[in-house]
Amino acid sequence: MSQADARWRPTGALGRAIVIAAVAVSGALLAGEPALVVLAVPFVACATLGLLHRPSRVPQLSSQLDHASLHEGQGTTSRLTVTDADDAEQLTRSFGRPPYVAMRPHDGQVGALLSGPDGPAPVVEISPRRWGRRFLGEEKVALMAPWAGYRFGPVALGGQQMRVLPTMAPYDSRADAPHPVGLVGAHRSQRPGSGTELAGIRPFAPGDRLRRVNWRVSLRSRELHVVSTRAEEDTGVLLVVDALADHGAGGGVDRAASSLDLSVRAASAIAEHHVRAGDRVALRVVGRGRELVGYGTGSRHLRRLQHTLAGVRPGEIAESEAGVLQLGVTGGTVVILLSPMLAESIGAVAATLTRRGVPVLVVDTLPADVRPGVAEGTDPELAALAWRMRSLERTAVLQRLGGLGCPVVAWRGPGTVDDVLRRLARRAAQPRVVAR
């Protein structure tokens, strides 16, 4: 019932009291049975008092959430504003049960006596437990008149569509990027420049700044020497999220995670770290939605990345587009590929980029205890055999990638990619032959 259609209606309790009172009194009169009058007395009182408290004003209801945007695991409060409720005695709020949304108290089923005509209604705390598109705050509200004679509603109050952002993992990598090529940033570059990281001490050359002169060495060698430093530059990070399928059951932020849960949360954590470090971060989702966010930096860009990640939905790419993936990777970019590595195209793109000399890091997001979803009517033994074969193929792909020099790490939360990025940075400093 919408608010426009809502009105005070007699309750079943009032109807029952009136029927019992009327029948009992009539029966007593017709049958000459005074016991019926004795039994009718409470119902006459209830019916009379219910009718006497017939409401005359139409209450106005509106609800709103305290927050417009949330990360999974965070909470907000749904507040109900009630006006013109002088005739109401009690208020009930009953929330729907959208998936991956926790509510308290009592799972969003709460009722309380109103303390005054515009008195505060009971509040409900709502917490989305999983990233994604969620509809929060949809509820039904009913008001009851004194003596339960009349009920207003239940009135359906619309909720709020919200993109619940992935959780903010406390991720802080100290590893350098393999190929920093930007102008400014926090990564130690291979070329000399005006940074803070010591590169060496060399004889003075025209153009050197006087504040760079190392007087101690100059006095000792009787020749001017200056301190040379390495430039500090930013880097480009391309996050590739494999959303071709979701393996495993995602139960929410404090429960088991599916492969897409791990991918999205890891991508969010890595993006947050690199954006805060001043790097340019781009996002490419390989899946049905084909979401793409270009390179950028700053908190607004991070918000855009997280919003895009929150909208990721698993699904295959259309048949016509399922060829070799073109990620548009340019020089100086680090590609971080977050995938359960069960799709052939993802393994192929990782191998191709590695052969081209692009630093690629594969973050394996397949949960350890994942089991295949078996369609009804499928022989379980056949399904288990197919899954074993698929797992073997996957292991072979990961080994081949390792052989090509593409590191593969399982996501273990903060610190997962530190060591690998350090090794990639060290390797980038060495001369090597790449296939083009």
Add this chain to the structure above:
Amino acid sequence: MNGLVSAIAGLSRSQLVLRALIVLGPVVAVLAAGPAGRWPSWWLVAATLGLAGGFAAFPESPFGAAVLLLVLAWWTAGLDDGLHPAVLVTAAAVVVTHLAAILASYGPPEMPVDPALVWLWVRRGALVLLGVPVVWGLALVLRGEPEQPGIWVVGVAAGLVATVAAAVALTAGQPGED
């Protein structure tokens, strides 16, 4: 059967207590006729139990009026002396049933009942039950008195007027209605 079990399992503890009172109240009201001189037959108890079960499942449904009317019918037809003190027990039982159904109908079955609301209705129940012993005592006093001429006509007229007034009040336009 599984649906019934899962529905009961979904009830909050306070709702479970209320539903139990709704089932037990009419049964106690019918069985209270035993000390008054006539025990009800098993089928009557079974019928009462069935209707009370329906009432407990759907507190806003006509099951409530049906089961309470069955109790009234039993007290009218089954007993020679309807003013036996056991009628007070029956009155209390039907009022408890009625009030438990009111409390159960305040929200969805999963919603626990607000203790303040329970306490409010306990006081209200006590208030409406106050009239029962008064009327019962009055009926006992007047039982031997000769009938006044026209008393039944006046009674029926009063009942009709009350019914019409209630019907008008229930069907009159509500606030917010065009």
